[in-house]
Amino acid sequence: MFKLTVCLLTYNSARLLHKVLPPLIRIADEIIVVDSGSSDETLSILEEYEISSIFHPYAMHGEQMNIAISRSTHRWVLCMDSDEILDEDTLQYILALKSGEEPSADCGWSLSRYWYVLGERTRTIYPISSPDYPLRLFNRSHVRFNNRPVDDKAVGAEQVTRIPGHVRHDTFYSLHEVFNKLNTYTSRVVKYQVLRPSIARGVASAIGAFFKWYLFSGAWRQGKVGVVTGFYATAYSFLKYFKAWYQYQDKRESASREHTDSHLIE
Incomplete structure (x- = not known):
């Protein structure tokens, strides 16, 4: 059995936070939120769930994620954006994973992420086909995000397993x-x-x-x-x-x- 830190990035994320947070709370032993200066209700919603945030001016997505990872007190982290909603299948898989023996540090798990545009599931959104499978659950001693300006990703895991499920990536909503x-x-x-x-x-x-x-x-x-x-x-x-x-x-x-x-x- 191992403990898990959820790393979450926010910026004017009030639109979906009430859907994003409850699943994460179910699997998290710790939640680290890095906010890049929200001016909507994001911070007050986080307070409703008794979650504090760390402010860091936005540079690049990968840098923000690495800052959140560096604040984790647990070795294993799940990195999420505030427009990604975990489904029950994904949650049950992660809960079962946590309850078993701690895996090797070079292991990682990717999410089954489905993209939604204007509220409708889509097959492609340049330059990605949907679903895609980003590496998001890993041991922070082995993995970090690269600093590509667009389409950055976590790198360093040697054995990556795909988590079944349907993670809704509700982006491009208008x-x-x-x-x-x-x-x-x-x-x-x-x-x-x-x-x-x-x-x-x-x-x-x-x-x-x-x-x-x-x-x-x-x-x-x-x-x-x-x-x-x-x-x-x-x-x-x-x-x-x-x-x-x-x-x-x-x-x-x-x-x-x-x-x-x-x-x-x-």
Whole structure:
């Protein structure tokens, strides 16, 4: 038998917290919440459940998770986002796992996570197919999250077992959220990754994404939700290159102005 710390990230998470917290409380011996500055009812809801939070300004998802992991007093941790809801099958599996012998430290378990867009289960959301199986339960002495700007993941476990169940990932819950994440994620990619600043490459990438993530994936069968996920994939593929191109042009113009100003001073 071993004890488990649940690490939870929050930011304006009031929408789902009353569904997210009760399952986690059932399996947690300790809950560590890292909040990145919520301005809604998130903190008051946590207080209702007698859960305190740690404030840390948001940098990247992986960094936030690692901060939560580092505060754990137990070796085994379950890392969750505040839009992920555990189902009964997942809960029973984890409870049974906890009641048995403590596993080897190099073991880990992945969740069976199903993505929901605008309240409807979807087959794809660029660049992920649903369900996906992120590693989330592990020994913190062996595993940490990497610092990829988008689609980070926990790395380090040598033996990973998939937990049966249906973890609802209720993301992209409104059109506003779709556009907000589209802008945030593409800006983050441009900031932290090296991309060729090319509009032509962006157009080619967008066309490829449209065929792969809307037509070939079968998203077109899902009506308006399929259109939204297809648009997201297409726009994401174009915007990251467009933003890289715009940033590159901006730097060139700034350098040119500085060069001109230096000559005028001379």
